Each structure stands twice: as structure tokens, then as C-alpha cells.
Amino acid sequence: MGYIYREAATVCHVVAMPYPGRGHINPMMELCMSLVRRKDDIRVTFVVTEEWRSFIGSDPKPDQISFSTVANVVPSELVRASNMLEFFEALMTSMEALFERFLDHLVHPPAVIITDTYLLWAVRVGNRKNIPVASFWPMSVNVFLMFHYLDLLRENGQFLVDLLERGYERADYIPGVSSTSLVDFPSFINGSNPYMLGRIVEVFSWVPKAQYLLFHSIYELEPQAIDAIKAGFSFLVYTVGPSIPYSKLQDGSHAMTAHGDIDYLRWLDDRPSKSVLYISMGSFLSFSSAQMDEIAGGLHDSGVRYLWVARGETSRLKEVCGDKGLVVPWCDQLRVLCHPSVGGFWTHCGWNSVREGVFAGGPFLTYPISADQRPNSKLIVEDWKVGRRVEKEYRLENLVRREEIGGLARDFMDLDSNEGKEMRRVVKGFQEICQQAISKDGSSETSIKSFIREISIGHLSCS
Numbered sequence: 001m002g003y004i005y006r007e008a009a010t011v012c013h014v015v016a017m018p019y020p021g022r023g024h025i026n027p028m029m030e031l032c033m034s035l036v037r038r039k040d041d042i043r044v045t046f047v048v049t050e051e052w053r054s055f056i057g058s059d060p061k062p063d064q065i066s067f068s069t070v071a072n073v074v075p076s077e078l079v080r081a082s083n084m085l086e087f088f089e090a091l092m093t094s095m096e097a098l099f100e101r102f103l104d105h106l107v108h109p110p111a112v113i114i115t116d117t118y119l120l121w122a123v124r125v126g127n128r129k130n131i132p133v134a135s136f137w138p139m140s141v142n143v144f145l146m147f148h149y150l151d152l153l154r155e156n157g158q159f160l161v162d163l164l165e166r167g168y169e170r171a172d173y174i175p176g177v178s179s180t181s182l183v184d185f186p187s188f189i190n191g192s193n194p195y196m197l198g199r200i201v202e203v204f205s206w207v208p209k210a211q212y213l214l215f216h217s218i219y220e221l222e223p224q225a226i227d228a229i230k231a232g233f234s235f236l237v238y239t240v241g242p243s244i245p246y247s248k249l250q251d252g253s254h255a256m257t258a259h260g261d262i263d264y265l266r267w268l269d270d271r272p273s274k275s276v277l278y279i280s281m282g283s284f285l286s287f288s289s290a291q292m293d294e295i296a297g298g299l300h301d302s303g304v305r306y307l308w309v310a311r312g313e314t315s316r317l318k319e320v321c322g323d324k325g326l327v328v329p330w331c332d333q334l335r336v337l338c339h340p341s342v343g344g345f346w347t348h349c350g351w352n353s354v355r356e357g358v359f360a361g362g363p364f365l366t367y368p369i370s371a372d373q374r375p376n377s378k379l380i381v382e383d384w385k386v387g388r389r390v391e392k393e394y395r396l397e398n399l400v401r402r403e404e405i406g407g408l409a410r411d412f413m414d415l416d417s418n419e420g421k422e423m424r425r426v427v428k429g430f431q432e433i434c435q436q437a438i439s440k441d442g443s444s445e446t447s448i449k450s451f452i453r454e455i456s457i458g459h460l461s462c463s
Contacts, residue, residue, distance in 0.1 A: 298405025
């Protein structure tokens, strides 16, 4: 089960229960590391499945954080993307008892449970045991509001519409969210997956039963949305972002940077400033092989330098792309984005990648796949004005052809174009916002410290 804390009078014990997926575990671990860095007597038990312990158990972390495991009652991470409904059903029905049993074995109750918002049963367990719960939302604040105000879409006749016919109608009535095309709402809202939509409605019925709501965003990135949350909910709201591993850039630590005989950081060192397009489609969902071939052909035709992270298809794609870049199965993404040779980020628009890209201060090419990625793309292109879309219009199955991709990549990486200069100027302003937020009196630093003070109230070990 892991380490059981007995010194209740000397430590503030936090239990962290993440959703078992890379895009959820990473930001929650970053939050936990932020807590222990700021207060020496905080101890965190990070609860994961046995499989995820095997994945991350050897990753560097502070001594104040320990792992505890529960049985593998959900399908393996290795097949999650192809078996999502079974995975989510098991997650929602089979883990609650295991988590409650883990809490029963603790000598003293924790000061707080930090849980992924999707794990509504952790809120249920915390309420039964009178343990405060902090709900950690894994997506943008804008997406939270879109889900929370689903009823407004129904009332305005824009719920479950045919996106091919009405997708470019706009909704301008969601509190805290700017006018948005219906195609840019989360994919579950359009009815493509009724099961997931029903589960999300259930999840949001439990959000008000948590005591705290944590967002891994920065206030200045989504101020209207966060203000709307604070106005619409009675519990305490904290923006604790960016929840990315920026500290390793500051302390000089280095991850593995070579695959086979390829050292991608050394390769970047030999490239001109802002000349490389970094491409990553995320670690979970994937494009079709046909679309990947079109992207590879477009990169070849464009002549731009690139570093492409492509899981499982590196050899085949390298043959199509040509010799202007590298194709690797993995990289230290934040370190790459912050490298001076990188001049742009082609992304699927997962929220973790968006925050890392903004922190690094480079413009985006957005190519969302599913879930929350379309609203994130809209945030980048329309609200922040720091990116361009790869897919210019909504389409169900038609490919974006290599001719479009080649021209777009070439134009995007043209450092002398007026549009490119303006995007790079604006995104540098957002980079400064991120730096200010994590500075001594910045909004995120202040918010994290306020959360620490709040969970310390009434707990002798933290007083």
C-alpha cells in the first residue's frame, strides 16, 4: 500500500488521487511537488494503479512524496485509446472501493484529498469520511464552463446539432467564455459519444460537493472565465498553474535526450535561431496513417526544418519527410520548446501542451483531434491570437492534403512575414505573464500559498 503516515502532530498529510492517464498524472504530480517545495512539513501520498507505478515509480521526485498503489482494475494504459468506453466505465465503477480501503488503512485522516475532477467517487468518499476534497480540473477553465453550462446550449436550441450544417453558428451566452462556434465546443457535447456525455453530466453534478476547486491554469490567461467561476460557485477557487515541469529548467537537471544514436538537443544546437518547427500530436489519441503520410509529405515539400515526435512510426515517416529534420519517438517537450532554435509548435492542443507552449513563448499551429482540443485551439487562434489552424474548416473524414500542409508550414515558419512577427510579439507577452505568475508575488504563487494556508486551518501539524 505504500508509506502510512503516523506522525500526525508533525506533518500535514495530503492524499493525491489522479485519473490514470499521462495528461492527468503529470500536472497533479507537478502540483504536489509545488506544495512540498513551499512547505517542508507537507507529505503527499500519491495513489496510482500498479501499472502506473511501474511507469513512473523511478521518476525523480522529492522525498516528501511517496507512492501508494491500488490494483489494476481498469484496462491497461497501452490499450486505453482503443478501449475508452470500457476503461472509463471501469474507472467510474471499480476504483471507489479500493480508494476507500486505502483511506481506511491510514492511521490518521489526511488534511485534504486532491483528486481529478472526473473521479467523482473520490469526492463521495471524502464526504462520507469528513475529509476535505480539492477537485483538480485537468482542462482549461473555458472548457469547464462549457460543460457546466450545457443547459444553456439546450435552452438556445444549439445542443446536439449537426455540425456539418450548423457548426459555424456561434454561442455567445456562456458566462466567462467569448463567442464560440459550435464546432469549437468539446467533442462530447455534439453527441458523438452519448455515454461520455452522460458521464460528464454526472461528474459535474458532484463538483459543488467538493470544498475546493483547483485549476492548472494561470489567472491572467483566462481571467473572464475564472471570474465567472468565482461568481458562480460558493467554494474556494485557486489557479495553481502552469503545473508544468519548469523547475527542472531552472535547476539544470537533464532528462535523457538521445534515442539510439540521435541526440535531439545537440541537433537543435546546430540549427539557426527559431528555424525549427516542433511537431507533437500528443501521447494518447492519434491521427490516421493516411493523414500522417499527408503531414509527412507536406513537411517534405515545405523545406522547413522540423523535429517531429511520432510514436511508433518514426522510421516510416522519416523516409517520407526527407532529410530536413528528425523524427523521434519521445522527447523532453518543455526543454525542446524552450530551445532557441525552435520557432513554432505544431500541436494537437492538449491542455498540458498548450501551457508548455505558452510558457516557452512560441506561436502555434493547431490541429486538434478530439475532447477539449478544439476549444483549446479556438483559445489560441481567436482569443489569444498566437496561432493558426491547420484545418481551415470542419470536416469529418476528409484529409488535409500535403499541398495545404506544405504551404502552411512554409508560411508559418517565415520569420519575416508581418503575420508571423505579430504572433511572435503577442505570444512573448503571454510568456511574460507566465513568468510573472510564478514569481514571488505572482498570481499562481499567491494562489498556491493561499491553498496551503487553507488546508492548514484546524490541522495541528500545519499550524
